[in-house]
Amino acid sequence: MRKKWWTPVAIYVPLAAFALVTLVPFAYLMFSAFKTKEAFFSGPFWPVEEDGGWWAVDWSGFTFTNFTRLWSEVKIGEASFMRAVLNSFFFASVMSVVGTLGAAMGGYGLAMFKFKGREFITTVVLGALVIPGALLIAPGYFLLFQLGLLDSYAGLILPGVAPAFGVYLFRQAFISSLPHEMMEAGRIDGCGEWRMFFQMGLPMVKPMVGAFVLITYLGTWTNFIGPQIIIQTPEKYPLAVAVAQLRGPFSIEYGMIMAGTLVAIGPVLALFLLLQKDFIAGLTAGAVKG
Amino acid sequence: MSKKFRSTALMPYLFVAPFVVSFVVFVVYPLGQSVVLAFMQTNGPKTRQFVGLDNFSWLFTQDPDFWKSVLNIILYTAGSMLIQLPASLGLALLLNRKDIKARGFWRMIFFAPILVGLVFVAIIFGLLFAPNNGLINDALYQATLMFDRVIPFYPDGWVFDREFRWTAEYAMPAMIIASFWMYVGFNMIYFLAALQNVSKDLMEAAEVDGAGPWQRFLNVTVPAIRPVGTFVVLLSFIGSVQLFELPYLLVGPDGGPGKKGLTPVMHLFSKGFDAGDLGYASAIGWLIAVVLFGVALLQKKLSNPGTD
Numbered sequence: 001m002r003k004k005w006w007t008p009v010a011i012y013v014p015l016a017a018f019a020l021v022t023l024v025p026f027a028y029l030m031f032s033a034f035k036t037k038e039a040f041f042s043g044p045f046w047p048v049e050e051d052g053g054w055w056a057v058d059w060s061g062f063t064f065t066n067f068t069r070l071w072s073e074v075k076i077g078e079a080s081f082m083r084a085v086l087n088s089f090f091f092a093s094v095m096s097v098v099g100t101l102g103a104a105m106g107g108y109g110l111a112m113f114k115f116k117g118r119e120f121i122t123t124v125v126l127g128a129l130v131i132p133g134a135l136l137i138a139p140g141y142f143l144l145f146q147l148g149l150l151d152s153y154a155g156l157i158l159p160g161v162a163p164a165f166g167v168y169l170f171r172q173a174f175i176s177s178l179p180h181e182m183m184e185a186g187r188i189d190g191c192g193e194w195r196m197f198f199q200m201g202l203p204m205v206k207p208m209v210g211a212f213v214l215i216t217y218l219g220t221w222t223n224f225i226g227p228q229i230i231i232q233t234p235e236k237y238p239l240a241v242a243v244a245q246l247r248g249p250f251s252i253e254y255g256m257i258m259a260g261t262l263v264a265i266g267p268v269l270a271l272f273l274l275l276q277k278d279f280i281a282g283l284t285a286g287a288v289k290g
Numbered sequence: 291m292s293k294k295f296r297s298t299a300l301m302p303y304l305f306v307a308p309f310v311v312s313f314v315v316f317v318v319y320p321l322g323q324s325v326v327l328a329f330m331q332t333n334g335p336k337t338r339q340f341v342g343l344d345n346f347s348w349l350f351t352q353d354p355d356f357w358k359s360v361l362n363i364i365l366y367t368a369g370s371m372l373i374q375l376p377a378s379l380g381l382a383l384l385l386n387r388k389d390i391k392a393r394g395f396w397r398m399i400f401f402a403p404i405l406v407g408l409v410f411v412a413i414i415f416g417l418l419f420a421p422n423n424g425l426i427n428d429a430l431y432q433a434t435l436m437f438d439r440v441i442p443f444y445p446d447g448w449v450f451d452r453e454f455r456w457t458a459e460y461a462m463p464a465m466i467i468a469s470f471w472m473y474v475g476f477n478m479i480y481f482l483a484a485l486q487n488v489s490k491d492l493m494e495a496a497e498v499d500g501a502g503p504w505q506r507f508l509n510v511t512v513p514a515i516r517p518v519g520t521f522v523v524l525l526s527f528i529g530s531v532q533l534f535e536l537p538y539l540l541v542g543p544d545g546g547p548g549k550k551g552l553t554p555v556m557h558l559f560s561k562g563f564d565a566g567d568l569g570y571a572s573a574i575g576w577l578i579a580v581v582l583f584g585v586a587l588l589q590k591k592l593s594n595p596g597t598d
Contacts, residue, residue, distance in 0.1 A: 011384055018381065019399045025414050025471060026402070028425055032417070044425050102308035109305025121306055128317065130586050134532045134555050135579040138562045138571035139320035139327060145335040159316035162309035193301045222407025224535050229563060240409045244539055247413070254417055261410050268405050276398055283404065284479050 032258035036063045040254050066259035074256070076242045077234025084242035085263065088221060091238050095157055096216035100209060102162030107170025108201050112183060125171070128164035141229055151232040160220075166212055173208040174201065211282025214275065218283075221268060239264040328576055330569035338569065345573035356574065359545070359552040362462060366553070367530040369466045370473075374526065378474050379519075382481035397482070400475030408472070412539035415468040419540070426467075461541045461551035468536060473529075477522050484518035485511070524589045528582055534559065554578055 031045040039047035039061025047061025074081045110122055140159070141150075149155035178201060186196045202209060224240045231237055237245070243260040272279050328345055332338040349356055381400060385393055403411070418426045488511055496506045512519075537551040543560060545552025554574060562571025 011387065011390065015381075015384055015396055019396065022399055022403060022471065022475065024425075025418060028418060029414055044428065102312070105305045105307075106309035109302050113302035113305070115299075115302040118302070121310065124313065125309070128313065130583065131317065131321075132528065132532060132579050132582045134558060135324065135575040136317065136320055137555075137558060138568045138575055139324035140316070141562070142323060142327065142335050142568055143316070143320045159312065161312045164309070164313065167309050197305070218405060218407070222409055224407075224409040225559075229559075240407070243413060244409055247416070247539075257413065258417070261413050265406050265410050268407075269402070272402065272405050276401075279405075280397070280401060280479060283476070284483060 029258055029262055032255060033066055033262040034062050034064070034259075035255050036061050036065070037253060037255060063255075066253075066255040067263075070256060070259050070263065074246065074260075076237055076245065079235040081242070081260070081263075083235060084237055084239050087236060087242075088239040088264075091153060091156065091227075092217045092220040094153075095160055095220040096213045098157065099160050099163055099166060099216045100212045103166025103212060104170045104202060104205070104209065105197070106162050106167035107172075108174055108197055110167070110171045111174035112178065112180070112201070122171070125164050125167050129168065137225070137229065144230060150230060151236065152230075153236070155230045156226055160216075163216075166216070169212060170205065170208060173205040178204045207278070207281065210275075210278050214271075214279055214282045217271075218268060218279075324572040324575060327569045327572035330572075332566065332568045332570075334566040335568060341569070345570050348570070349573055349577065355545075355549060355552060356554070356557055358549050359554045359557045362545075362549075362551065363531060363533065363553050365462050366465060366533060367527065369462065370469050370530055371523070371526055373466065374470050374474050374477060375523065377470070378477035378522070379481050381474070381478045382485055385478070385482055386485040397475075397479070400478055402475070403472045404476040406472065408535040409539065411468055411472050412536045415464065415471075416540050419464045419468075461537065461546055465533070465536050465540060465551065468540070469530075469533075473526065477526065480518055480522045481515065484515040488514040520589055520592060524586065527585055531578065531582060 027045055032040070035047055039058065042048050042050075042058065042061060047058040049056040049058040070081050072080075076084050106125075110118060110125070144150050144155045147155075149158070182200065183196065186200060191200075221238075222240055223238075224244065227238050227241045231241065234242075234245070239260075243257070243264050246257050246260050327338075329340060329342060330338045331341045331344070384390070385396055390396075406414070418424050420427060492510050492514075493506060496510050501509065532555050533553045534555040537545065537553050538556055538559075541551030543556070543564070545556060555578070558571045558574040558578070561574065562568050
């Protein structure tokens with residue numbers, strides 16, 4: 001078929017237009033985080049020089065003070081903003097390591113062993129995928145109250161030690177990439193079950209391990225409703241809650257709110273640029289072969 | 291021999307133990323509790339009282355805010371899915387062309403917004419939509435001014451009034467736009483993955499038989515991507531119905547003026563945690579769950595089994 005001259009136009013114009021739309025909020029965020037309080041409303045993106053026309057940049061309107069003030073002035077409860085950053089790193093790291101390990105163990109158990117109750121547990125895993133989060137908000141809070149886990153990281157982490165979604169993904173991964181014969185050979189050679197899991201099992205599903213760590217990390221990093229309900233002491237707030245709180249007392253200081261937002265999503269975006277293939281594979285895992 | 295046998299017999303249970311234990315403690319038990327709670331009135335987690343079906347009768351007959359939130363979420367779900375999913379599919383179709391250049395580059399850009407997370411999307415769009423000086427608000431205002439100049443009889447306040455306030459009156463369109471920005475590339479990735487599995491032989495056969503692009507799309511592409519399509523529809527539906535962060539941060543915990551941004555989960559949240567009635571909140575939770583279970587069952591019936 002002969003190509004018409006306008007085919008590339010019909011393809012790339014919509015793509016470029018949509019890419020522009022996608023990038024505008026990012027650009028707005030970047031520029032805003034570096035604008036002074038006075039310059040915030042001069043120009044939609046960069047501060048515009050007076051009488052300089054729409055494009056002329058007023059360099060004096062750029063500043064780092066939003067960031068320095070974020071570290072020095074902002075108080076999340078009694079603590080500094082740094083505390084919220086550390087909280088988020090801690091919370092997301094523990095959650096992704098523990099959650100991935102638990103999910104991998106569950107998936108491995110269901111895929112690699114024959115035992116009484118396996119069918120039942122597999123059905124439960126599939127059934128658990130359709131339980132809406134909204135249903136668990138109120139009774140979950142009540143349970144954490146009963147367990148005395150309100151206002152603690154344990155209360156946030158323990159419910160996610162082996163998420164059903166992860167168990168399901170790992171079960172699929174082990175079934176399709178780890179042959180039973182290899183397990184048999186390992187057993188005959190006297191290799192212990194745990195060693196087989198760690199030294200043969202996990203390395204075989206390495207892409208899934210990486211992907212699931214990323215999904216969990218991202219999910220935890222941006223989780224808002226969980227910490228909002230469970231954490232009561234401001235010092236324990238992760239970034240998602242802390243940055244949302246910035247809008248209260250600092251609501252006039254848009255630059256500072258944008259600086260806080262940039263600090264919060266910057267690491268995730270940087271990680272994405274490094275590992276974008278794994279990230280996309282991770283977030284869509286289980287969908288294509290769902 | 292016997293020792294080894296025993297250790298392997300117990301082993302599988304050790305592997306699934308984290309899932310089973312955490313599921314029983316943090317899902318099965320709370321679900322049971324929430325059935326009980328739905329028939330209780332509580333004041334914080336400490337005091338509770340059995341009230342029978344009062345929560346449900348109150349919810350259905352005495353709670354106009356709840357029905358307002360239901361109407362809002364229907365508008366939001368319909369609006370966001372009708373715009374988002376066709377756009378996602380359209381982008382995927384463009385990127386799936388053989389002759390496309392830099393596919394990875396486009397994919398990366400379109401996908402990036404999902405990483406921001408709903409909370410931060412709400413914060414960024416909160417400023418973009420700020421009533422008097424937000425970027426989008428400004429642009430629209432400039433557009434209306436320009437429109438004024440071009441068409442002198444443009445009636446004032448026909449589309450937007452001059453004191454254009456997205457965050458109250460136009461909460462829903464604002465949220466639909468914000469979630470469009472966030473999810474369209476994410477859904478596109480699913481469609482793209484599905485499109486790459488469309489049989490090339492079938493496509494060529496159809497082309498040889500003289501099927502036009504539109505016919506090929508309807509008769510070859512659509513059936514092939516149907517399983518993923520229904521999955522994406524279900525996923526966006528489940529997400530939409532449980533919308534919380536976006537309106538909570540964009541228009542405020544109470545849903546803003548006129549409750550234009552109130553959603554059922556926000557209503558659940560305010561009843562359960564601001565008013566302290568976990569019983570009533572559980573009743574709302576069950577209503578939401580029943581709707582979602584119903585739709586999930588429907589989806590299962592609609593997507594033909596055996597094709598995925």
